[in-house]
Every structure is written in structure tokens, then in C-alpha cells.
Amino acid sequence: MSKKNLSLAAAAATTLLTSSAFAQEAAAGSASSGGQAMAALGAGLAVGLAVLGGGLGQGRAAAAALEGISRNPGAAPRIQTPMILGLALIESLVLFAFFIAFLLQGKV
Numbered sequence: 001m002s003k004k005n006l007s008l009a010a011a012a013a014t015t016l017l018t019s020s021a022f023a024q025e026a027a028a029g030s031a032s033s034g035g036q037a038m039a040a041l042g043a044g045l046a047v048g049l050a051v052l053g054g055g056l057g058q059g060r061a062a063a064a065a066l067e068g069i070s071r072n073p074g075a076a077p078r079i080q081t082p083m084i085l086g087l088a089l090i091e092s093l094v095l096f097a098f099f100i101a102f103l104l105q106g107k108v
Contacts (some may be wrong), residue, residue, distance in 0.1 A: 043101035050097030057090045 066084035069076045 039104050043104045046097050046104070047100045049092045054090050054094040058087055061086050061090065 061083060065079050068079050
């Protein structure tokens with residue numbers, strides 16, 4: 001088994017098997033606490049995945065733009081403007097995910 005698969009299996013086992021250690025009975029009168037916990041978990045996952053995807057997308061966009069500029073320095077102004085526009089659109093998707101997660105927190 002490669003190191004990558006071993007570390008992935010260890011991370012999955014740690015994530016999936018330790019949840020029973022944190023299990024507890026619901027307090028009397030707080031029937032919606034499970035819903036709030038799931039909303040918080042969903043909001044955290046949504047923002048985390050959005051930031052991960054946005055960071056990867058921005059990194060690839062900047063790398064491609066810098067490679068294009070290094071191959072043709074005369075085209076730098078024509079490459080830089082669409083790159084900045086693309087980075088702003090990628091960042092707006094991350095902000096939308098944050099906004100949806102914020103609304104999800106207030107929903108329950």
C-alpha cells in the first residue's frame with residue numbers, strides 16, 4: 001500500500017470512527033439542536049470547499065497568466081486585465097458560498 005493511500009485510509013478512519021466518542025443524548029426541550037448542528041456542519045463544509053476550490057482556481061489562473069506574460073511580455077496588458085476580472089469572479093463565488101452558509105446558520 002502506498003504512503004498516499006495509507007495516509008488517506010488513516011484520515012478516513014480517524015474521521016469516521018471517532019464520531020461515536022462525541023455522541024451524547026439530546027437535552028430535554030432542545031429538539032432542534034440536531035438540526036442546528038447539521039446546519040453548522042453544512043455551513044462549515046460549504047465554506048471550506050468553496051475556499052479550497054477558489055484558491056486552486058485562482059492559483060491556476062495566475063500561473064497561466066504569468067506563463068503567458070513570460071512567453072510574450074508585449075501582451076502583458078491584454079493578459080492582465082482579463083486575469084484580474086477572472087480572479088474577481090472566482091472570489092465572488094467564494095463570497096456567495098460564505099453568504100449561503102451564513103443564511104444556512106440562521107435557517108434553523
